[in-house]
Amino acid sequence: MTASEMRRAKRHLETTRKMKDMLPRFFMRALERRFSNEPLAWCMVGVPPELLKAFDLLWEWPENFGTICASRLVAPDFIKAAEGDGYSPELCTYVTNTMGYCKLWKERGEPPEESPIPGGMGNPSMLLGSGFICEPRYKWFQAIATRYLDVPVYSSDPLAPPWDVDPHDPRIAGHYKALLREDLQGQVEFLERHTGKKLDLDLLREILALSHKALAYWRDTLYLRKAIPCPMGATDYFSAIIPQMYMVGEQEAVDFYREIYHEVKDRVERKIGIVEEEKYRLIWFGLPPWFNLGFFNYLESLGAVVAIESTYNVGDWFEVDLDDPLEAIVERTWRRAVKMHEYGTEVMPELCNPAVFGGFVGSRMLEEVVREYSLNGAIMHLTRSCRAVSFGEVHTRNRLAELGVPSLIFESDMADPRLWSDAQIKTRVHAFIETMAGRSPAGS
Amino acid sequence: MSELATVARAAELNAQKEAHVQELRRESGRPVIGYLCCFAPPEMIRVAGAIPYRITGRPGEPTSEADAYMEPYGCSYVRNIFAQALKGRLDFLDGLVISHSCDMVQRLYGIWTYYRPLPYSRLFNVPHQVTPQAERFFMRELLFFKESLEQFTGQEITKERLAEEIALSNRIRARIRELYRLRLEHPPLIRGSEMLELLLAGGWLPPEEFLKLLEDALEEIGKKRAAQGPQRPRVLVWGSLLDDVAFYRMIEEAGADVVADDNCIGFRVFEKDIPLSEDLVEALKDHYFINFQCPRTDRGPGRARFDYIIQRAQEYNVDGVIGYIISFCDPHKFDYPDLRDYLRESGFPMLLIDDNYSFAPAGAIQTRLQAFVELLKSGRALSS
Numbered sequence: 001m002t003a004s005e006m007r008r009a010k011r012h013l014e015t016t017r018k019m020k021d022m023l024p025r026f027f028m029r030a031l032e033r034r035f036s037n038e039p040l041a042w043c044m045v046g047v048p049p050e051l052l053k054a055f056d057l058l059w060e061w062p063e064n065f066g067t068i069c070a071s072r073l074v075a076p077d078f079i080k081a082a083e084g085d086g087y088s089p090e091l092c093t094y095v096t097n098t099m100g101y102c103k104l105w106k107e108r109g110e111p112p113e114e115s116p117i118p119g120g121m122g123n124p125s126m127l128l129g130s131g132f133i134c135e136p137r138y139k140w141f142q143a144i145a146t147r148y149l150d151v152p153v154y155s156s157d158p159l160a161p162p163w164d165v166d167p168h169d170p171r172i173a174g175h176y177k178a179l180l181r182e183d184l185q186g187q188v189e190f191l192e193r194h195t196g197k198k199l200d201l202d203l204l205r206e207i208l209a210l211s212h213k214a215l216a217y218w219r220d221t222l223y224l225r226k227a228i229p230c231p232m233g234a235t236d237y238f239s240a241i242i243p244q245m246y247m248v249g250e251q252e253a254v255d256f257y258r259e260i261y262h263e264v265k266d267r268v269e270r271k272i273g274i275v276e277e278e279k280y281r282l283i284w285f286g287l288p289p290w291f292n293l294g295f296f297n298y299l300e301s302l303g304a305v306v307a308i309e310s311t312y313n314v315g316d317w318f319e320v321d322l323d324d325p326l327e328a329i330v331e332r333t334w335r336r337a338v339k340m341h342e343y344g345t346e347v348m349p350e351l352c353n354p355a356v357f358g359g360f361v362g363s364r365m366l367e368e369v370v371r372e373y374s375l376n377g378a379i380m381h382l383t384r385s386c387r388a389v390s391f392g393e394v395h396t397r398n399r400l401a402e403l404g405v406p407s408l409i410f411e412s413d414m415a416d417p418r419l420w421s422d423a424q425i426k427t428r429v430h431a432f433i434e435t436m437a438g439r440s441p442a443g444s
Numbered sequence: 445m446s447e448l449a450t451v452a453r454a455a456e457l458n459a460q461k462e463a464h465v466q467e468l469r470r471e472s473g474r475p476v477i478g479y480l481c482c483f484a485p486p487e488m489i490r491v492a493g494a495i496p497y498r499i500t501g502r503p504g505e506p507t508s509e510a511d512a513y514m515e516p517y518g519c520s521y522v523r524n525i526f527a528q529a530l531k532g533r534l535d536f537l538d539g540l541v542i543s544h545s546c547d548m549v550q551r552l553y554g555i556w557t558y559y560r561p562l563p564y565s566r567l568f569n570v571p572h573q574v575t576p577q578a579e580r581f582f583m584r585e586l587l588f589f590k591e592s593l594e595q596f597t598g599q600e601i602t603k604e605r606l607a608e609e610i611a612l613s614n615r616i617r618a619r620i621r622e623l624y625r626l627r628l629e630h631p632p633l634i635r636g637s638e639m640l641e642l643l644l645a646g647g648w649l650p651p652e653e654f655l656k657l658l659e660d661a662l663e664e665i666g667k668k669r670a671a672q673g674p675q676r677p678r679v680l681v682w683g684s685l686l687d688d689v690a691f692y693r694m695i696e697e698a699g700a701d702v703v704a705d706d707n708c709i710g711f712r713v714f715e716k717d718i719p720l721s722e723d724l725v726e727a728l729k730d731h732y733f734i735n736f737q738c739p740r741t742d743r744g745p746g747r748a749r750f751d752y753i754i755q756r757a758q759e760y761n762v763d764g765v766i767g768y769i770i771s772f773c774d775p776h777k778f779d780y781p782d783l784r785d786y787l788r789e790s791g792f793p794m795l796l797i798d799d800n801y802s803f804a805p806a807g808a809i810q811t812r813l814q815a816f817v818e819l820l821k822s823g824r825a826l827s828s
Binding site: 085086087088090091092131134135136138139140141142143144145146147153155157159161162163164165175178179182183186345346347348382384387388390391392393394395398411 | 511512513514515517518544546547548550551553554555557558565567569571572573575576577578580581584585588739740742744745746747771772774775777778779780781782784798
């Protein structure tokens, strides 16, 4: 890998380009609050951000910090520091990025200057983990709180039914929903204890309503990508998830997603694509190489457009009755799990993410997606350090092959550019493009 | 080969265990249910009228058969197990029970049952934390498991029969603890590789026969062995699953004695009895969930979760600890840096062997083990 091989993403939408101004404003607001010593939580995707907002809690996402460090090519500095402490290079690089950051902070007594965000991540007063998606997430905050930060931890511990158990059986639903409900209650009690505030259910209801409104615009935007030519690509997609992570339940986020929806709708009506000649329409599986989002622009230069991604998928399951807002969070989580289950969760049963940014996993969903998005092929990023998202791609490739859709699986990582092999990956992409050439979209 | 006839017998039986189990299946007419990991009680499988069979891998064997279904970046043990299934070596199984111990094993369940369905299969779901809600979930999961077994075999799991079975398995546990106590001697009266050979037989032999094997071993050791001979460095082995004696033999060949362990086929499972309380489901929960010290369960931050290992190292008077971790085994890899440091603070050096479930290249591993043993020898010489 050389740094020159890494390319920042070129975005196609005006709305996502505007994020350049919006996000620094947000980070500065957060920094001001940090300086006034407000409680700060580090949390994981899977923790309902609406709940944190209802406690008026300041929060940061170490996973997202990992993606920012990756995109600025500083993640290896932190990852190497963690490896020096004995953390294996096989561990999730979002984790080792954070561990290295903590290690350097502890050694130097101040946030590492390598941080790509002004002031870095702040000094947390609590860690809010979540076991949604993968098991390293239980171990991650446990290890941080053991080794670097002596702060209280609450990790939520949801489980989803295996693929061969019927989630429509009321006893099974009761079994799993009881765990989700009791776990959420535990999370609320933890937050009440450590913020000294009582949860305001009316406020939570309002925040959920705004959050779901933003998500509805986002979901509808993604459905617009079924159009030919595809009006929006992966670089805009992977950028546009950020406001919902940091500005959830705020009117600004609703405005952002409404604007993106109208922009994309306008492009569909005017048949504006993201490349001059759209030759291939792809589905992307796995986490993106955050250090090289320009890879998607490289695909576009070959006439290949990513029309849908498997990760950070939104779906429909947030449209729930908000009368009891805590039950609404349980219900949307469970609905997601059931929906995923109906689509076939034989390889990734654990994805039932209440933060509404999960992945889709169902092998039966593929048929629908291939048809509706008129796909010619699939590109799967096998991330060495994130087996949770990539283990199952071979099975997905097998299922896609049954539908006549070819797949390319290539190996690298989401945060560590040292695992990117530019020439090798591009050679494989070229060979793959040739296999798609001449084939009509499977959905047409 | 061990000079203990009982251990040699166990090795012979283990080498032919698939054939023995198939014979047992034919003679008894009972179905064989294979299982992985230690959360779903094999006692329940037995009482339901089936034969529990702990599935083991074949370290070092090629796993290319798995490539068509699984990524190369996956636990090499999981790939090895699935390759056994694809090679047809597990075709005699009527059922499969996999506990959700880790992500990879959980996904093995889905892939296995999708491509090679069995008459009976069950994923036993296990929470990752010890909280009141997790305990309640585990108990409900036990009841669902019981129900599914009863439906498959048509045999009710009665409280009386379950109590009898637990009592029998507790007698086995007591004998195993007696054998472990023989390792407190210096030199130990039973070697680590011998102990593991016996324990592996417990993964498939009918419990009555396994109990007899353990009693025979105790009797034979009582007659033949005394704490005499060279006093070699004593080590505790911690880490991922070891279901083959080869690694312990490598340590023994390097000049040390494995006198204690903390891994899945070892003291973790046998150190306590299952309490024969009024509520047996609760007792099974306490034993298989609360007390089973696998790092996949998050028991909160801090040093306390490692103290039992340090206490065991002190009790068995070890000179050092050898960690064995299979590639991509996240739960153990996360714990290693903290465990290493806490052990060091307590005066126990640690060596980590990171392996792809092949014990290869043997020469390189052997060299590292020998260097570590030399270090331990010099430490012992200094402290004596």
